[in-house]
Amino acid sequence: MRFVMPQKVKFKHCDPAGIVFYPRYFEMINDCVEAFFDEALECPFEDLHQDGGVPTAEISVQFTAPSGHGDRLELALRCTRLGRSSLGLETEATCGGQRRFIATSTLVWIDGNGKSTPWPDPIRAKLDGWVQRAAA
Amino acid sequence: MRFVMPQKVKFKHCDPAGIVFYPRYFEMINDCVEAFFDEALECPFEDLHQDGGVPTAEISVQFTAPSGHGDRLELALRCTRLGRSSLGLETEATCGGQRRFIATSTLVWIDGNGKSTPWPDPIRAKLDGWVQRAAA
Amino acid sequence: MRFVMPQKVKFKHCDPAGIVFYPRYFEMINDCVEAFFDEALECPFEDLHQDGGVPTAEISVQFTAPSGHGDRLELALRCTRLGRSSLGLETEATCGGQRRFIATSTLVWIDGNGKSTPWPDPIRAKLDGWVQRAAA
Amino acid sequence: MRFVMPQKVKFKHCDPAGIVFYPRYFEMINDCVEAFFDEALECPFEDLHQDGGVPTAEISVQFTAPSGHGDRLELALRCTRLGRSSLGLETEATCGGQRRFIATSTLVWIDGNGKSTPWPDPIRAKLDGWVQRAAA
Numbered sequence: 001m002r003f004v005m006p007q008k009v010k011f012k013h014c015d016p017a018g019i020v021f022y023p024r025y026f027e028m029i030n031d032c033v034e035a036f037f038d039e040a041l042e043c044p045f046e047d048l049h050q051d052g053g054v055p056t057a058e059i060s061v062q063f064t065a066p067s068g069h070g071d072r073l074e075l076a077l078r079c080t081r082l083g084r085s086s087l088g089l090e091t092e093a094t095c096g097g098q099r100r101f102i103a104t105s106t107l108v109w110i111d112g113n114g115k116s117t118p119w120p121d122p123i124r125a126k127l128d129g130w131v132q133r134a135a136a
Numbered sequence: 137m138r139f140v141m142p143q144k145v146k147f148k149h150c151d152p153a154g155i156v157f158y159p160r161y162f163e164m165i166n167d168c169v170e171a172f173f174d175e176a177l178e179c180p181f182e183d184l185h186q187d188g189g190v191p192t193a194e195i196s197v198q199f200t201a202p203s204g205h206g207d208r209l210e211l212a213l214r215c216t217r218l219g220r221s222s223l224g225l226e227t228e229a230t231c232g233g234q235r236r237f238i239a240t241s242t243l244v245w246i247d248g249n250g251k252s253t254p255w256p257d258p259i260r261a262k263l264d265g266w267v268q269r270a271a272a
Numbered sequence: 273m274r275f276v277m278p279q280k281v282k283f284k285h286c287d288p289a290g291i292v293f294y295p296r297y298f299e300m301i302n303d304c305v306e307a308f309f310d311e312a313l314e315c316p317f318e319d320l321h322q323d324g325g326v327p328t329a330e331i332s333v334q335f336t337a338p339s340g341h342g343d344r345l346e347l348a349l350r351c352t353r354l355g356r357s358s359l360g361l362e363t364e365a366t367c368g369g370q371r372r373f374i375a376t377s378t379l380v381w382i383d384g385n386g387k388s389t390p391w392p393d394p395i396r397a398k399l400d401g402w403v404q405r406a407a408a
Numbered sequence: 409m410r411f412v413m414p415q416k417v418k419f420k421h422c423d424p425a426g427i428v429f430y431p432r433y434f435e436m437i438n439d440c441v442e443a444f445f446d447e448a449l450e451c452p453f454e455d456l457h458q459d460g461g462v463p464t465a466e467i468s469v470q471f472t473a474p475s476g477h478g479d480r481l482e483l484a485l486r487c488t489r490l491g492r493s494s495l496g497l498e499t500e501a502t503c504g505g506q507r508r509f510i511a512t513s514t515l516v517w518i519d520g521n522g523k524s525t526p527w528p529d530p531i532r533a534k535l536d537g538w539v540q541r542a543a544a
Contacts, residue, residue: 011423015422015424016422016423
C-alpha cells in the first residue's frame with residue numbers, strides 16, 4: 001500500500017538547465033511526508049510540532065532521470081520498517097511510469113526536548129498497518 | 137586534503153523548531169560544491185553550465201545532531217573517487233568540532249545534451265590531485 | 273472576477289516563530305500567477321518560457337496579519353490593468369476571511385532576448401476579459 | 409551611510425532563464441537585514457528571536473535589470489525612518505554600478521506575543537545614528 005501525492009514541476013523548482021534543482025526534491029519529499037501524517041495518520045504536522053517532531057535521521061536518494069518544468073510527478077510513499085521510535089520510508093517519484101528518483105529515509109519521533117521517544121499507541125497502530133501492507 | 141566553506145545558520149534556514157530544515161542543508165552542500173568548482177578547480181558553475189553540467193546522481197546523508205539558528209557551521213568536502221565521468225564526494229558539516237551531518241554523493245559530468253561524458257583533461261588532473269590527497 | 277488558488281501553509285513555509293517566512297509568500301504568489309497562466313489563459317509557463325517569459329517588474333506587498341503552520345490560505349488574483357506588454361495584478365491572501373497580505377505587481381511579456389514585446393492577440397483577448405470583469 | 413553585503417549569484421538562485429528567480433531576492437534582502445542587525449546593531453537575529461522579532465510589515469521592490477548566474481551583487485542598506493517601534497529601510501542591489509533592484513520596506517519591533525513594542529533604548533540609539541547619517 002502506497003500513499004500517493006501528485007506534484008507538478010513548477011517554475012520555482014527548476015534550475016538554469018530547466019530541470020528540477022535537486023534540493024527542491026527534498027522539499028517535495030517533506031511535503032509528501034507531511035501530507036501522509038495529515039491524511040493517512042490523522043496527525044497533522046501543525047499539531048505534532050507543538051510538542052515534538054519527526055526529524056529525518058538519514059536519507060539516501062538515487063536520481064535516475066531528470067524532471068523538466070511542467071512534468072506531472074507522482075510521489076509514492078511506503079512504510080518499510082517500524083521501530084520503537086523510528087520509521088523507515090521509501091519514496092519513489094515517477095512521471096508517466098518513468099522513475100525520476102527513489103529515496104529511502106528514516107524518521108524519528110521526538111518529544112519537545114528533542115529526545116527520541118516511543119510512538120504513541122494510536123499512531124503506532126496505524127503505522128503498523130502501513131508496514132504490513134507495504135508490499136500490497 | 138579538504139575544501140572548507142564556512143556557513144552560518146541563518147533565519148531562512150530554520151524551521152518552527154528553530155533548527156535547520158533539512159532540505160536547506162542540500163542547498164548548503166550545493167553551494168559548497170559550487171565554491172569548490174570555482175575556487176579549487178577554477179571551473180565556475182556559471183561557465184560550465186553554459187554547455188553542460190554536473191548533476192548529482194545519488195546522495196546519502198546522516199544527520200547526527202541538529203543545528204540551531206546562529207550556529208557557525210564548517211562544511212568540509214573531500215574527493216573520494218574519480219571515475220571516467222563521475223566524482224565521489226564526502227561532505228561533512230561540523231560546529232565547534234561536533235558533527236552535524238555527513239553526506240556522500242556522486243556527481244556526473246554531462247555535456248549540453250545531458251549525456252555523461254569524460255572529464256576534460258585539465259579538470260581531471262586537478263580532481264586527481266584532490267583524490268590522491270583526500271586522506272591527507 | 274478573481275482567480276483563486278488554495279494554499280495550505282506547510283512546515284517548509286514557516287520560520288522559527290512558527291509563522292510564514294515572508295519570502296515564501298512570493299513563491300506562493302508566483303505559483304498563483306503560474307496557475308493563472310496555465311488554467312485561465314491556457315498558456316502554461318513551461319511552454320511560454322521556451323521562448324520568452326513574464327518577469328515581475330515591480331511588486332508591493334502589505335503583510336497585514338501573520339499566517340501560522342496549517343492555515344488554509346486562499347490566494348485570489350485579479351487583473352487590474354492591461355498595457356501593450358504589461359499586466360497589473362492584485363493578489364490577496366486570506367484565511368477564514370481575514371486578510372493576510374495584499375500584493376500589487378506588474379508583469380511584462382518579453383521575448384527570447386529579454387525585450388518587452390506586445391502580448392500575442394489570443395492572450396491579450398483573454399486578459400482583456402479578466403480586466404473588464406476585475407470588479408465583478 | 410550604508411551597510412553593504414556582497415552576494416554572488418549562485419546556481420540555486422537562478423531560474424530556467426538563467427537569471428535570479430525574484431523570490432530569492434527577498435531571501436537576500438532578509439540576509440542583509442540579518443547581517444545588519446548582527447554586525448551594525450550587535451543584536452543578532454538568533455538572540456532577538458528568543459523573545460520577539462522584527463517582521464516585515466510592507467515591502468515594495470522595483471526590479472530594474474536582471475541578474476545572471478555568477479554576477480557579483482552588492483546589497484546596500486540605508487535606514488530612512490525611525491518610528492516608535494518601526495524602521496524604514498531602503499535596500500539597493502547593484503552589479504558593477506548597475507542597479508538591479510531597489511526595495512523600500514518597513515520593519516516592526518515586536519515582543520514575544522507578536523505585539524509591536526518600542527525599540528529598546530540601546531538599539532534605538534544606534535538606529536538613530538544610522539538614520540541621521542543615511543544621506544552621508
